[in-house]
Amino acid sequence: MGSSARQGVAAWAITAACLIVFMGIGVVDPILPEIGHQLGATPTQVELLFTTYLGVMAVMTLFAGNIGTRLGRRRVALLGLALIAVFALACGLSGSIPALAVFRGGWGLGSALFTPTALVLLLALIGHAEKAIMRYEAAIGLGMSMGPLLGGVLGSHGWRFPFLGAAALMLLALAAVAVFVRVPEKREPVRPVGDVFRAYRHPAFLAVGITGLLYYFGFFLLLGYTPLFxxxxxxxxxxxxxxxxxxxxxxxxxxxxxxLHRVRASRIVIGALAGLTLLFVLLGFAPLASGVKIALVVLSGTLFGLMNALLTTLSVEVSHMPRATATSAYNFLRWLGAAAAPVTSGVVAERLGAPVPYAFGAVAVALAVLLMALAARPIDAARSSDPHVH
Structure with missing residues (x-):
């Protein structure tokens, strides 16, 4: 097998592993109400299963780049997959919300090591930034679709089965990466964690990062809270x-x-965010039949997918920093926003009423629209000056 063919196989193995890892996020979604019922948990307690996972991811992405440099990207990817498999199994065997929350935090640790490393590996294996990011986001999208389906089918027989199924799939992903991925490791200097924060000195990158924080608050509010709603x-x-x-x-x-090849990136982001603001208002406060609200949730996937790809692309293209550093800096902000959403929605729903979390989602996404409108010119200028775009 030639070198390019081996790289192609390795890239597909990483892609498949990404799909399985992101299945692990969505697999919990359909069983949240059942976990709450079986374990006698409040909405806030149930939402901890998302918040601990995402909170650990946010913090650990600051260190994932350096860990990858010290140990090698492939080893870190394998370590991340192994941790996910172990903690998914632990979730399936646990019997209380505190234990589940802790084990989901461990699961988040594995995901934090794997997901940014996987993107860096795909960028190296595929070479073309836009193609690599589209492949990465496609794997995320399919994983996020198949995860809830797996959770729904297995969870209808008991809430433990989706966790056990996820653990088995993670072991398959681990085997695929171990067998097929062989990436020459370049000797890179270990960069101080402060480099991640220096990335925020670039106004265009900071605007993209804060937009990501606000947007992912909305994303995970919909993903984490809507099953209870x-x-x-x-x-x-x-x-x-x-x-x-x-x-x-x-x-x-x-x-x-x-x-992306027809319209300025900033304009697409503003339009998609405006559409999502309207979506949150309609879901929470419009007098619509439940079937219509379900249809709105399904259709919103198009805008969410578009936003995921756009923000990931912009974070790589406007930073003018090494890709591993840019990825860590962007992921820290987006997972920070994501971690705040589930537990916030649980607390707000308990104290102010079931529809009110969607008002918080609408405000967060509307603020992102305003920020992107103000930063559109420097973002488009930074993107056009990146040699990888052309």
Whole structure:
């Protein structure tokens, strides 16, 4: 097998592992109400399963780049997959919300090591930044669609089964990366963690990062809180978010690729964020039938997928920093926003009423629209000056 063919196989192995890892995020979605019912947990306690996962991811992404430099990208990817498999199994065997929250935090540690490393590996294996990012986002979209479906099907037999199924799939991903991925490790200097924060000195990159923080607050509010809001069966939730995830993948690949070559990136982001602001208002406060709200959730996957691809692309292209540093800096902010959303939605719903979390989502995304409108010119200028764009 030639060198280019080996690289192609390695890139597909990383892609498949990304898909499986992101299945692990969505697999919890359909079983949240059942976990709450079986373990006698409040909405806030149930949402901790997302918040601990995402909070650990946010903090650990600051160190993932340096860990990858010290140990090698491949080793870190394998370590991340192994940790996910172990903690997914632990979740399936646990019997209380505190234990589940702790084990989900461990799962987040594994994901924090794997996900930024996987993007750096794909960028190295594929070479073309935009193609690598589209591949990465397509894997995320498919994973986020298949995860809820797996959770819905297995969860209809008991809430433990989706965790056990996820652990088995992670072991398959671990085996695929161990066998097929052989990447020459370049000797790179270990950069201080402060380099991540220096990336924020670039105004265009800081604007993209804060937009990501606000946007992912909305993203994970919808993903984490909506299962408690819709009052569907486990399988019904699985099917709903399966459809949402399919459109997420479509938006992050075909739609994003076509629009990026026709329209300025900042304009697409502003339009998509404005659409999501309206979505949150309609979901929470419009007098719509439940079937219409389910359809809105599914269709929103297109805008969410488009935003995922656009912000990831912009974070790489406007930073003028090494890609590993830019990836860590962007991921820290986006996972920070993501971690705040689930537990905030639980507290707000308990104290102010079930629809009110969507008002918080609408405000967060509307602030992102304002920020992107103010920063549009420097962002487009920074992107056009990046040699990798052309």
């Amino acid at each position: 819709l009052h569907l069966s486990t399988l019904g939730l699985g099917l709903t978010f399966f459809g949402w995830g399919l459109l997420l993948g479509l938006g992050s690949t075909l739609l994003a690729e076509r629009l």
